[in-house]
Amino acid sequence: GDDMEALAFAWLAWRTLAGLPGNLPSVTGATEATVLGAIYPANPITQS
DSSP: OHHHHHHHHHHHHHHHHTTOOOOOHHHHOOSSOOOOSOOOOOOTTTOO
16 A cells, blocks of 8 residues: 555655666557656755
8 A cells, every 4th residue: 555655656766866767668658768757956055
C-alpha cells in the first residue's frame, strides 16, 4: 500500500538525482527513455 508507493517515489527521485531515465518506453509507449522531473536547489541567500 502506502509503503510501496513511498518506495516507488524514492526510487524515481534517486533516478532523477542520478540523471537516469525513470520511464520504460517498452511499458509506457514513450518514444525514448528520459529523466523524469527536475531538481531545483534552494538559493542559500534567500532561503529562510
